[in-house]
Amino acid sequence: MEKQWQGDGTTLSLEEIIIGRCYNYIRVVNPSVGEKNCSQIWEAFRDAFIFKNPCKVFPKDYEPFIRLTVHDVPVNKSLFWENSQLLVNRYADSTKRMMPLDGTLMGWLANGLAWCGHPGGTGMNYKSCPTTDECEHNPVESFWRIASEEYAKLAAGVMHVMLNGSVSDGAYPVNGFFAKFELTNLIRDNILNIQIWVMDEIEGPDNESCGTKTIKLLETTLQEDGFKYTCTDNYKPVRLLQCVDFPAHHDCLCAQ
Template sequence: MERGEVGDVRKKRSKWAIPLVLLVVLVLLIIIAVVLGVTLTGRQSAGLKTDFLNRCQNFKGYDCENIWNTFKQVFVNRDPCNVSEEAYDPLIAAVPFKRLCNQTMLWSKTNKAVHELTTGRDCFRTIEDTVLGSSLNNLSWCGMKGSDETFTTGCPEWNECVNNSVRSFWRRASAAVSPKLVTRCSGEKCPSCGGTSALIS
């Protein structure tokens, strides 16, 4: 082989070497992105479940694993903006809000004022003091159409859509308490806080 031919072969190799290296790097980046995506999605789901179960287990006498399964059936594989309040009815039925004698349940949209009032007082309880309220307080969750996963990121914000998973839960939980308020308060004066809360004894 002559020098000219060797030079031509080297030029052809170097001509293909750079695109080949770039292709290999691109494939590796795609693989890493997919693995990270799958891993992080699994962690989100596991994190929500772990938080839920840990909080639930602070309450005695509840089958927290069963409650979790009932809870996730409400929103998994659904459009995150299309989870109605009524979708939570099986969960509320499985874990009803119990009325405790000589205690009062207080619910409100005035979070700070209500919790200042109830802190350190056994006679007042908020929804967040119940097994469901405590298990879900300050958490974000949603599902995605076509997915069996639970998500904690990428979920709609409170006001982004009316029927998002979190907003629908809290509205349904408040509604589950409301009939007790009407029954208890008929013909009596019931105190309120800021015009948006109610006390139920």
């Protein structure tokens, strides 16, 4: 009997989605990246996992895809995050204000999609794919690991990181992507300053702030690694964006 994984199966029309996103990115979202061969990019992405055991796909398998999609991240525009993706994307405004990982071409193409291989048929499993709890080296996990590492190497100037101060299990998770794959791959000589924004959710608890708990651990790590940094609780421009949906909340009245 065919094994059923716990994760969603490969997104239907994956090829059409990725090629379409590619042309949308290079023509509309960020034409400054120049010409890219979208068909070749799809083939490099597909070849990383198609027909393969979905528990034996490694970050290095995506290296051809990364080479085809990589481009510069504008100075002072890098934005890292943990537990705040929706807010990050709203603030980034489709690369107009910031360029987080999923605002780069490599991240834009894969964001929100699911995929994995199958030994027969079309070479893709449309019924289910493994989660990271089921096997570490699955196609999606391996993709975001190498993409995160490459994105970190591109950061320059003032770097930003948005953390969620309302989560209960650590605003700066030591096993999260930022700690394991991004912070460790920053090129220190390229970074002038790191701005930490600790954002509480509107109507959410204030579980962590600058200088406390896991945020303190992050600050200590940055000091030890020789980075200059600042930390701000509820950075006002982002707070005002949160308040668009809660204009009458007392936290938003105080933010005005």
